[in-house]
Amino acid sequence: MGETRYFRAGWVIDGTGAAPRRDVLITVTDGVFAGFADFSEEDRLPEGLLTDLSYAMILPLLVDSHTHLGMSGTIDRAAREQQLGNDYQARKKIVGANLRNYFGHGVGAVRDAGDRQNAVLRYCREVAQDQRPPVIVKAVGRAIHAPDRYGALIGASLSDDPRKSAETELDGGADCLKIVNSGLNSLREYGKTTAPQFSPEQLKAMVNAAKSRGAPVMVHANGEEPVRRAIEAGCSSIEHGFFMGRDNIELMAERGIYWVPTLFTMHAMRVYFEGLGGQADRSVIERTLDSQFTQVAHARRCGVRIACGSDAGGYGVLHGEAVVEELKLLKMAGLKISEAICSATEHGARLLGVDHELGCLAVGKPAHFLVARGTIGQLPRKIRFLDAIYHNGAPSPLYRKEPEYDFSA
Ligand SMILES: [Zn+2]
The missing domain is CATH 2.30.40.10 (Urease, subunit C, domain 1)
Incomplete structure (x- = not known):
């Protein structure tokens, strides 16, 4: 007894x-x-x-399904530039501090969505469990992008053969594969989207490489075509998904694909607009965020599994507290508070495969x-x-x- x-x-x-x-x-x-x-x-x-x-x-306990532990969310532009060149020792300190901040905000698990120096996987390997904050880390290692396309900040274009790139990351200990299949959202031209980075065949080859090792696949994708290809290839979750359109949302509901809408990272650019130094148009940011609210409301009605991801490490997105900010925005988009909490608990835990412990x-x-x-x-x-x-x-x-x-x- x-x-x-x-x-x-x-x-x-x-x-x-x-x-x-x-x-x-x-x-x-x-x-x-x-x-x-x-x-x-x-x-x-x-x-x-x-x-x-x-x-x-x-x-x-909460789950952040999209973070970058190797970076700080500072809005100091010089510091942001500088941290891109950080060596492992400097990154290791940042990872530890970020995890402490997560724990202090009630977060029990996070998924690292890309780190070009692979510092997060190394941190998990080298720092003993009892010397780390008690937060479960799932990490993708380096996010895979196509040559000369967006993604160098969070990953690498490892080889001409995307399948080989995928296998390199998985063999290196990645818990999950991350593919970058579009660019970023334009902050100057509303709704301007970018072409997919990979062909359907290339995506399928990477997804199959991950699935054969039992690893889920998260895909960064904005715009209709990049998202549609990721869904067709059999990904586990769509990250961001700005301007993906109603058809893709309905397809995701049908296929049980998770969506991580990362609202706060766009909102932070509005809040800290002055620091962007003229790179952006405020009304474009506002309209882009509004369109994402509309998509979240539609996804809720369709029954898409929404997972809360803050994209911490981005401009003005602080580890830990940004989870609460993301929940506020999900609520503003029409989720009931219990549904918003579910996105950061049950849905996040299932997406990360930690639902035996959390959720x-x-x-x-x-x-x-x-x-x-x-x-x-x-x-x-x-x-x-x-x-x-x-x-x-x-x-x-x-x-x-x-x-x-x-x-x-
Ligand atoms: Zn990200």
């Missing part, structure tokens, strides 16, 4: 997208969820075993959860000021509500 503890939660958001549940008695045995029931004052619980969290909301709160799963003070209407904002992070039914001693702030980033 194991050790059993009880928690009274003001609200439970279980991460499946179901409506929040009020006043719940949670039972945890040996660090594993054993039950969720309506709380009743009449219940006689063994003395001293009940933790009162009736003032708070309980939700799963929804359910009987039989490890009792990892966040404690956020307040009521549902204050979400997602309250996730930025967590009361506690529980691991296996106990508060993590690594989480401090008032961390020592690092002003160097």
